[in-house]
Amino acid sequence: MTNSDAPIRLLDLGTVDPLRSQTIFHAVGYAMREGDPDTILLVSPNAPYVSIGRHQDVDREVDRGVCAELGFPVIRREVGGGAVYLDGNQLFTQWIFDAEHLPATVEERFTLYCTTLVDTYRSLGIEAAYRPVNDIHVNGRKIGGTGAARMDRAEVVVGSLMFDFDVLTMSKVLKVPSEKFRDKVFQTMSEYMTTMRRELGEPPARAVVIDAYVAACSAALGRAIEPGVLREDEVALAERLDGRFASKDWLEEGGGLRRPGVKIHEGVRVAEGAHKAGGGLIRCMAVVRDDVLEDIAFSGDFTARPADVPERLAEALLGCPVLEDAVRGRVHAFYEQGRPETPGVMADDWVTAVLQATSTAVPA
Amino acid sequence: MIDPGNGIVHRGCLIPLDLWYDVPRDVWLRPDGDGTLTLGMTDVAQTRAGKVLHIQFKKVGRRIEAGQSTATIETAKWAGPFPTPVGGTVLATNAEAFAADILVANRDPYELGWLVRLEPDRWDPEAAGLVTGATAVEQYEQRIDALGVSCIRCAD
Numbered sequence: 249m250t251n252s253d254a255p256i257r258l259l260d261l262g263t264v265d266p267l268r269s270q271t272i273f274h275a276v277g278y279a280m281r282e283g284d285p286d287t288i289l290l291v292s293p294n295a296p297y298v299s300i301g302r303h304q305d306v307d308r309e310v311d312r313g314v315c316a317e318l319g320f321p322v323i324r325r326e327v328g329g330g331a332v333y334l335d336g337n338q339l340f341t342q343w344i345f346d347a348e349h350l351p352a353t354v355e356e357r358f359t360l361y362c363t364t365l366v367d368t369y370r371s372l373g374i375e376a377a378y379r380p381v382n383d384i385h386v387n388g389r390k391i392g393g394t395g396a397a398r399m400d401r402a403e404v405v406v407g408s409l410m411f412d413f414d415v416l417t418m419s420k421v422l423k424v425p426s427e428k429f430r431d432k433v434f435q436t437m438s439e440y441m442t443t444m445r446r447e448l449g450e451p452p453a454r455a456v457v458i459d460a461y462v463a464a465c466s467a468a469l470g471r472a473i474e475p476g477v478l479r480e481d482e483v484a485l486a487e488r489l490d491g492r493f494a495s496k497d498w499l500e501e502g503g504g505l506r507r508p509g510v511k512i513h514e515g516v517r518v519a520e521g522a523h524k525a526g527g528g529l530i531r532c533m534a535v536v537r538d539d540v541l542e543d544i545a546f547s548g549d550f551t552a553r554p555a556d557v558p559e560r561l562a563e564a565l566l567g568c569p570v571l572e573d574a575v576r577g578r579v580h581a582f583y584e585q586g587r588p589e590t591p592g593v594m595a596d597d598w599v600t601a602v603l604q605a606t607s608t609a610v611p612a
Numbered sequence: 613m614i615d616p617g618n619g620i621v622h623r624g625c626l627i628p629l630d631l632w633y634d635v636p637r638d639v640w641l642r643p644d645g646d647g648t649l650t651l652g653m654t655d656v657a658q659t660r661a662g663k664v665l666h667i668q669f670k671k672v673g674r675r676i677e678a679g680q681s682t683a684t685i686e687t688a689k690w691a692g693p694f695p696t697p698v699g700g701t702v703l704a705t706n707a708e709a710f711a712a713d714i715l716v717a718n719r720d721p722y723e724l725g726w727l728v729r730l731e732p733d734r735w736d737p738e739a740a741g742l743v744t745g746a747t748a749v750e751q752y753e754q755r756i757d758a759l760g761v762s763c764i765r766c767a768d
Contacts, residue, residue, distance in 0.1 A: 302684065302691040303666045328665070328691035352759035354662050354690045381689055398692030 252349045256469065257285040257476035258462060263336060266297035268486060270323050271493050272478075273342040273406065275486035277399030279479070286345040288465060288473060290458060296335035296414075297321045298421050301328045302397070306499055311423050320421065324499050327395040327406055330511060333421050337412035337443075338392070339454065341365065341461060347403040354396055358382040360468060361405045362394060367464035368409060372457065374447045383514040389442035390513035409461065410443040411451040422510060425520050429533055432543070433510050433518050436535050440512045516542075521605030527551060527592020530601040541568045546601070553589040560586065561598060570606045575599050622753045625655045625763035628722055632742040634697035635751045640722065641697065641742065643735065648703055651682070651696060652726040656756060658718050659763040662687040665714065669705035669728065676700060678740065682728045698740050700730035718766040 261272065269291050276287050297320050300306055306322060309331040315322050320333075334340075343350075343361060350357050362378045369376035369384070369391065379385045382394040394407035419434035444451035451457075466473050478486075492498050509519035520533045528550030535543035544565050546558035564582045568574050576599045582588075583595045619628035627633075632641040638657035642650045653661070666686040676682055681693030682702060705728050709716045717725030737744070743751055 301686070303668060303686045326691060328686040328689070352761045353660050354687065358689065396690040398690070 252286065252346070253471070254285060255472040255474040256465070257287045258473050259287055259289045259291075259476060259478060260458065261289065261291040261478075263292045263294040266293045266295055266321050266334070267323060267490050267494055269293040269334070269340060270299065270325055271486045271489035272482075273340075273344055273404060274326055274399060274489050274493075275482050276342075276344045276478075277397075277402040277404045278489075279482045279485050280344065280346065280400065280402040282346075282401070284346070285476070286343070286349050287476075288462075289340075289342040289344060290461075291340050291342070292336045292338060293334055294336060295319075296333065296417070297323060298331060299334055300324050300331045301395075302326050303328065304331060307423070309423055311421055314420055318417070318421075321494075322499060323493055324501065325395075326399065327397040327404070329393070329395045331422060332393060333414065333418040334408075335414065335417075337414070338408040338410055339457060339461075340406065340408050342407075343405040344399075344402050345404075347398070347401055350403050350405070355381050357396060357403065357405055358394060361407065364461065364464040364468045365392065365394075365407060365409065367468065368457065368461045369444075371460045371464065372444065372448070372452055374444065379514055381514075385513070386442050386447055389440050389446075391442050391444075391447075409457055411454075411457075412445040413441060413443045415441060424510070426533075428545075428547075429518065429520055432533060432535065433512075436510075436512050436516060436518050436543075440516045519605045521601060521603075522548075523597060523601035523604050525550065525593045525597035525601075527590060527597075530593065530597060532601040532605040534602070534605050536570055536606050539570050541565050541570060541602075541606070544602070546598070550593045551591055552593070557586075557588045557590060561588075565602065570603075572599065572603060575602050620749055622749075623756050623762045625659070625752070625756050625761070626722065627655070627749050627752045629745050629749065631722065631748070632737050632744045633748045633752065634740070634742055635748070635755055637695055637697060639695065639697055641737075642726075644729070647731065647735070649698070649700070649730045649732055649735070650726050651694075651728050651730060653685075653694065653717050653721050654752075655721050655763045655765075656752070656759070656761060658721045658725075658765075659761060660759075661685060661690055661692065663715055663718055663766060664710070667707075667710050667714070667727075669707055670702055672702050672704060674702050676702060676730070682730070694727055696728070696730060697742060698730070698732045698735070700732040702728055703731050704729040715766045 358381050366376045366378050376384050376386050384391050392408045392410045396405045415437045424430045462473050509517050511517045515538045517536050522531045529548045531547045533545050544562045565578050568578050579595045579598045638654045640652050640654050669683045678699040682696050683694040706726050
């Protein structure tokens, strides 16, 4: 890492339309020339929208019908990660730095970047803590999300300060296997996400948050931060990118990065899988927290006597580590104790269904 | 431990002596003897990016200007281009190897984990700012020290 003593340019753009809230940081990144200042860009969208990750398949991840009904644009970004609902209750905090002015590895960049968000929240009275690699938690609940990308000579790190978050709308715009799964995503997000409003009752004023954030950045980076303005070439490039980012081709560009399940935060995910047993299909939906089954439910067209076998088996699996031997041990113990009748469905079929649902790691 | 073979290891980062490098871009190039070039991520590049999650190659037959991207890479926490230091036409991609093992460049960046083969518009490595041999080692050691990076290969 080479240090730079030059002041960082602060661009506070207030609110802009959804498309520009994405294209502007790409434009500043791609327009960066040698010697240009590093930039911290603050912006909020003036209307809700959905953003998808660089390599996601839009039709697999987002319910475009719901988005159209609600009037939400869906915009692909060049930053990785998952689909996310964004609105004016989030202040995007985008770093566009010469690559030589940030730590070399992604992990180190996130440590630095997340530290500034943590320090901001703490100065506002919220007990935030950094959870590597790129999460910020308040008492086990995630607050905001972060991502990183390279744009020519710029390394870009993006994230947000969360004034409030509409969990219900987020759960509506995602493409999920069933409404039951959607309910589970909603419940899990409600439980494991937080915001300034949730923590403080009323979020602080935007100006107060920005002052705290700029102070935190200046301290963490050891550099002066000075208000600046967009250059003409950056605005011109953003206008060009508006066209590309709004195009059908860009949105529908061949994805392929499948993200099974929904990651709520680094340690919590909602997942679903199915296994075809001789006696019928077993569907399994699970909430996995730190690789332990926190919630699990079975459904399908199998026969079970007594009828509450799926519920009781699910109960027996709560708290079980997501490891084949541990799951097998619990299922076999359940069968030995309760002697349930499940024609064509063996104990190991349940094990397979659980592993099918839970063993796939959900990427960032 | 990495077997250095025909190369040196600095802070865990392998630098083969027989390749050409664009040191600032962390790209290696190997002339294949038939006028074509094979390109890949260096050990430093795969370490800095992290475990690859997805890679999307430019189509075979596509002409790419020097400095432009021949593929976009998404790792668990980062997305970015794989730029070519020399202009040329994409002859082949290593899509098959990445489809079989998405971590192939994280495990073996210089052999199995190559990214693209190019037919260069012209091959004038010095003019393209590329270095090889002892010069490459010297420049890469300086870069590795400046970045403070230590290379890590995927074990699983």
